[in-house]
Amino acid sequence: MAETDRTDGPQAARPAPPTGTxxxxxxxxxxxxxxxxxxxxxxxxxxxxxxxxxxxxxxxxxxxxxxxxxxxxxxxxxxxxxxxxxxxxxxxxxxxxxxxxNYDVLGLRDRMTGATPVGEGVAAMEAAREEGRPILFVTGHYGNFEAPRALLVSRGWQVGGLYRPMKNAFFNAHYAANMARLSGPVFEQGRRGTMGLVKHLKAGGHGVLLFDIYSGRGVPIDFLGKPAPTLTSAAEIALRTGALMIPFFGIRQPDGQSFVAEFDAPIPHGDPVEMMRAATAALEARIQADPGQWFWIHRRWKPERQARRQRKRAAASTSP
Structure with missing residues (x-):
């Protein structure tokens, strides 16, 4: 997927080449x-x-x-x-x-061809698609989070989303291009990318957001029994665009290479924090069922940093 730039010159502007060491x-x-x-x-x-x-x-x-x-x-x-x-x-x-x-997204799409989506959310998402209502799918780093998206694309859906850019600009250039090969539009995480996703959804589009990443700007929501700062942006985007907010998960099967794509019932619109609690609970249920499929390699809780932030807030509240 690529956007076309309009210019006054004879040649369209090209993206600047990546820079780095x-x-x-x-x-x-x-x-x-x-x-x-x-x-x-x-x-x-x-x-x-x-x-x-x-x-x-x-x-x-x-x-x-x-x-x-x-x-x-x-x-x-x-x-x-x-x-x-x-x-x-x-x-x-x-x-x-x-x-x-996920470096063979078209192969993953082909592997998901013929699979059937399951779960309480399937009927709701099919109805929303027929009505032209936007859908924001939310998920975590569980199983293969691209498998449900690949399944939908194999059935004729266009599903975009946000991605978190890699620190290595050279690697990020082809990483982002690879994500867009499956379906677009794909937006880089940040203010500009979020606005792009919002615009896409307002036009009746479909997108994906992964919410299980630590953010110091997030609201502490219990995750597996421990507070984990969680951004409410997914819920806020759903509310702003009127999109259905549906958790989905690509669950790896015992053969190590096939998946079941599960779609939960839409999370009711309401308080953004409560909506994210519901999304978190959906992810927790999968982790409890098979903890080996969640990416425990992420710094999800950062308890030391949370403790430092709490001490600073307490000191600021008691200072004259």
């Missing part, structure tokens, strides 16, 4: 080569190798395994250590599979 460029080239090599392999082998590579190499080196274990200890203190370590391996394996799957 030579290390950024070298890292990007290495990642591109690894991705290309992996995509040349048969699907089952590709997924197994990427899952194993992230589990045994990337997760220990990048600190993902340590972070997963720390998050598990934060919310489930009584989880035995052997179970926590086994769960951390499953998390890394799913992350590796998801990464390479």
């Amino acid at each position: 030579w290390r950024d460029w070298a890292t990007d080239r290495a990642l591109r080569s690894a991705i290309a090599l992996c995509l040349a392999l048969p699907l089952r082998l590709r997924l197994r190798l990427m899952g194993a590579f992230v589990t045994r190499v990337i997760a220990p080196l990048a600190g993902y395994r340590k972070r997963t274990l720390r998050n598990l200890a934060h919310v489930w203190r009584d989880l035995p250590e052997p179970e926590a370590r086994a769960l951390a391996d499953r998390v890394a394996d799913n992350a590796g599979r998801t990464m390479i799957e």
